[in-house]
Amino acid sequence: MLLTRENDYAIRMMRSMKDGAKHTVKDMCREEEIPEAFAYKILRKLQDAGLVGVERGASGGCYLKKPLEEMDLYDVVTAVDEEPLIMTCLRETCSRNTKAGGCRVHGELVKIQKVLVEELKARRLSDLF
Numbered sequence: 001m002l003l004t005r006e007n008d009y010a011i012r013m014m015r016s017m018k019d020g021a022k023h024t025v026k027d028m029c030r031e032e033e034i035p036e037a038f039a040y041k042i043l044r045k046l047q048d049a050g051l052v053g054v055e056r057g058a059s060g061g062c063y064l065k066k067p068l069e070e071m072d073l074y075d076v077v078t079a080v081d082e083e084p085l086i087m088t089c090l091r092e093t094c095s096r097n098t099k100a101g102g103c104r105v106h107g108e109l110v111k112i113q114k115v116l117v118e119e120l121k122a123r124r125l126s127d128l129f
Helices: 005-016 025-032 036-048 073-080 104-122
Strands: 052-055 061-064
Touching: 005 025, 005 036, 005 073, 025 036, 036 052, 036 073, 073 104
Parallel strands: none
Antiparallel strands: 052 061
8 A cells, every 4th residue: 555654644743733733843743753854844745735834933833724624634645645546556557457358456456446535535634633
């Protein structure tokens, strides 16, 4: 499955901001055991996706831009990466899917992939945190 460590860290960063207050990256990293080098890169992606805000300066910090009820796991995962795939052949053209009728394995993986996406979209952050 192509849910990455970066996805895991992004979800944990969102969890650390669940109270709606501003949090420093250093505090989030310490609380959620995330390497700071990853955190800044992930934070930028979450900010670009409109999920978090960042204020610089002495009284700055990171905060959620939307209520947890309005965000789901799919939002967080796709903010960091492209759509999560269970196998790379779903992203690329599968060389085995060219025969008449296509690859039966590929066809089944497509069905499972659809369920994965539906489940990620069904999991509101407010239900998890």
